[in-house]
Amino acid sequence: MSILVLADLHEGELAATTAHVVAAAQQVGGDIDVLVAGEGVQGAADAAARFDGVSRVRLADHSVYAHQLAEPLSALIVALADDYTHILSSASTTGKNVLPRVAALKDVSQISEVLAIDSADIFKRPIYAGNAIATVKSDDALKVMTVRTTAFDAVSEGGSAAIEAVDTVVENTQSQFVKEELAQSDRPELGGARTVISGGRGMGNGDNFKLLDGIADKLGAAVGASRAAVDAGFVPNDMQVGQTGKIVAPDLYIAVGISGAIQHLAGMKDSKVIVAINKDDEAPIFQVADYGLVGDLFELLPELERKL
Amino acid sequence: MKILVAVKRVIDYNVKIRVKADHSDVDLTNVKMAMNPFCEIAVEEAVRLKEKGTATEVVAVSIGPKAAQEQLRTALALGADRALHIEAGERVESLAVAKLLAKVVEEEQPGLVILGKQAIDTDNNQTGQMLAALANMPQGTFASEVVVEGDKVNVTREIDGGLQTVALTLPAILTTDLRLNEPRYAKLPDIMKAKKKPLESKSPADYGVEVASRVSLMKVETPAERKGGVKVASVDELIDKLKNEAKVL
Structure with missing residues (x-):
């Protein structure tokens, strides 16, 4: 071979x-x-x-x-x-x-x-x-x-x-690079991070993702999102974890305000430890989470950040 | 400019799949089928380009079983002008699909070919790229914005870590990502009108393309189920469990 x-x-x-x-x-x-x-x-x-x-x-x-x-x-x-x-x-x-x-x-x-x-x-x-x-x-x-x-x-x-x-130089007359806009972040790259914290539709809007940032900084985590949060325009698509986004398998995955659609689970269910924070205690995400915390994320996230 | 748009019939994205008892494949009997969601975005983009006056005709093509004509009728209801069905089995590999599409491209001479970036059944994410190679065209994959200007198309692509914009010389191949557009729903009068739009049916033999598999499916299994854990009552208990039980903090 x-x-x-x-x-x-x-x-x-x-x-x-x-x-x-x-x-x-x-x-x-x-x-x-x-x-x-x-x-x-x-x-x-x-x-x-x-x-x-x-x-x-x-x-x-x-x-x-x-x-x-x-x-x-x-x-x-x-x-x-x-x-x-x-x-x-x-x-x-x-x-x-x-x-x-x-x-x-x-x-x-x-x-x-x-x-x-x-x-x-x-x-x-x-x-x-x-x-x-x-x-x-x-x-x-x-x-x-x-x-x-x-x-x-x-x-x-x-x-x-x-x-x-390698000396091979090919010709390219068909495509031309115009520009690249890469997210500038001191955080680890989503695909390789050991800890990932993701927000879903429950975050309410893009501004509220700041609530995840503080926790991510304390944990050295990357920040992700569900497709619902991307579709709702809260955050850019390169943050999407799921079937049609990034596949991640960190040591710790924290899902916040994410219901747990199969398309999202496809992107994170191989994580070692999964934590779910959601106000709906029937949310399917709790069926795969090792630790579930039911409650209002707008109260729980600031408390979590303070206590970490 | 003519636009060719390829659509695939797949399991509806809301359906929970079952693996057959003999592990030979996924069981698709009596399962709701639909147009692949990324293909819906492709049809929408083609129709919008026609509405803007950039495109003059939108041709939809599907390769698959007879029933794939339902998805072509949907494409016609959404605004495609005519449709082409190439009848083949349920499981046609990306390479064979790309070869058939390359023949259609040769015949139709479109300025743009738009496909979904991946089908939600096989999750391959290959056909558009393969078609671009076979048709010797440039490719703008995972597109989130498409702007046609003269003999070029500027494509903004969703890449790891951000966005990349490339300029491609037409004719070119595009594959759609989620945020390219939000597909419309077909209205009842359009669904009725679609029944009268032309739909031609052909076979792979008409194009002289061999569709035999190169990759054999040996076994299909259900992945190991993840067991749900415990609910914790407070942030303090969560931090304690993560530190002392899971040891990930």
Whole structure:
């Protein structure tokens, strides 16, 4: 087996999710190369070279790969694909954007959001918002798959893989980067945070999310939201936890004013400890919560912040 | 400009699914079906572009069982001008769907193709990207805003951590995210009118596309159920439990 892992980047730096994808690659078994593609990403390549289990880092540093647009990045991966039996990325918005394109260009299927690796060609993945788990077998010679990073523990650091430059420069006349507006926050990233506190429709409005901020600061937590809160316009969509948003599995998940629709549970039910705060003691969220607190969140949240 | 919009028939998003006793698949007998919610957003966007005068015609296409014609009638009631049904089994993989759509794109020559970002049954999030690859078009996935200007479309995309805007040269593929628009409901007169709009039916063989599976479904299981825990009476008790019992604080 020989595996190519597409590194996730965040503003040019290596994203923590990459170490989880390398862990999934180790379970497939075989030589693992990591592809770092972007502009000015030598630092990310250096970081990837330190992951345990990586044999080689391939560095494609060129302006055409800046912002990891799907058209040039998929063309680059296709140019490298013949060296590999498996191509993996995280199920990040970049992985989801690029890998299906790679798969189609190689005339193979893509397997999305892999949760477990049974063998080099048998995988488990969630369907129907995680309400069923499918075991699938790929008959394609090349396996292209995105990995749910919360299902694999990150590899540790201590390696020193060789970094080799990739000279392939593809053309891109089809798409052009215009701008990016990334939420600036000192808090941990939602997908990788050890503690997450999320608000739902019960928060009432976007301003009230400030009640979560103070607690998040004390706990070093990321702040999330249910789809209902996003649909109601309280907060931006990148905060959404659920089937169609982020999938999280922190040590502690605190759901505030969230009723617990299956689409939300799909995004957080693998959390180690779940706390629910809701005024409706019949809310379905209490069926999955380890600790439930029934009451008015506008009284309970300030008290919780004070007492932490 | 013509817009092609792809829709999928899926289980209604409010239905709680059951896994078959023999673990071969999810049981869909006598289950309420509907248009995939992200496809509704795709139809809405196409219709709005027509209402704004950007698009001249909206063509809806669905690949699936005969009953998928119901979802095409819904698309017609929402404002699509005509529909194309390619009859195939329940379980057609994304790659095969993308190949069929690529043939339709070749035939129809749309300026934009709009699809939902994912179907809520298989949760794959692949078809739009695959179609873009096969049709050699740029892609604006997870779109929350779409602005057509001349021979370009500016697409604001929902990405991890925020928003990204890209400019794509037309023709292009778009996939919809939640906040792109709020789909309208079909009005009764429009539902009646939709029955008279043209709906053509074809087969994968008409396009010379092989729809056989590359990925076999070996087993479908219900995930381990999470057990509910205890209710605590106060914030103090909650903090105590989190510190001393769960040891997460």
